[in-house]
Amino acid sequence: xxxxxxxxxxxxxxxxxxxxxxxxxxxxxxxxxxxxxxxxxxxxxxxxxxxxxxxxxxxxxxxxxxxxxxxxxxxxxxxxxxxxxxxxxxxxxxxxxxxxxxxxxxxxxxxxxxxxxxxxxxxxxxxxxxxxxxxxxxxxxxxxxxxxxxxxxxxxxxxxxxxxxxxxxxxxxxxxxxxxxxxxxxxxxxxxxxxxxxxxxxxxxxxxxxxxxxxxxxxxxxxxxxxxxx
Numbered sequence: 001x002x003x004x005x006x007x008x009x010x011x012x013x014x015x016x017x018x019x020x021x022x023x024x025x026x027x028x029x030x031x032x033x034x035x036x037x038x039x040x041x042x043x044x045x046x047x048x049x050x051x052x053x054x055x056x057x058x059x060x061x062x063x064x065x066x067x068x069x070x071x072x073x074x075x076x077x078x079x080x081x082x083x084x085x086x087x088x089x090x091x092x093x094x095x096x097x098x099x100x101x102x103x104x105x106x107x108x109x110x111x112x113x114x115x116x117x118x119x120x121x122x123x124x125x126x127x128x129x130x131x132x133x134x135x136x137x138x139x140x141x142x143x144x145x146x147x148x149x150x151x152x153x154x155x156x157x158x159x160x161x162x163x164x165x166x167x168x169x170x171x172x173x174x175x176x177x178x179x180x181x182x183x184x185x186x187x188x189x190x191x192x193x194x195x196x197x198x199x200x201x202x203x204x205x206x207x208x209x210x211x212x213x214x215x216x217x218x219x220x221x222x223x224x225x226x227x228x229x230x
Contacts, residue, residue: 006224009072013216016064027053054200055180061209062177068216070135084153142171154222169211
């Protein structure tokens, strides 16, 4: 059962890894061909085309982690919430927040929706709302990923510390991804006359994307371990 609840997320992560690898391999092959034609060695400044492929790898890694974790929430969270004290606690916190409106008032509209739902039970209906909330936005910050780790009942101290590290590579990956997606990597996005773009280094980019993919794998493994322990 545990495997079936994590296998789609695993496929997403494997696809992201393949896309990242293809982008980096293409960059290296094109770079080698171009530098051979120019009669230059392996060292030297990388081209704009190379830089764009590095940016592509960063975006693929961020999107892959996002898609992987969201699928894991959809497929595994309902089961994890029944077995993990951490996940159950986070779920109950969500329910308490959702049934309140304006202080101590009840959200009657939400309660009616839950009671009239086609779900098998009010708990199932509330779990659906919980899943919708957790997957409704883009998971492109360490705070969002850490929140999801809590929702999935992940208590591995090393993994949680790694995700939350504000000086870590995962945070750097998200910062780079947002700079690329939202600013096209322009160094002066608010200055129409400044068309210079941030430079991405090959080794540093590889470190960032590998960290995002590794964290995604560790999250899948942690959830699989929890489900297998039932």
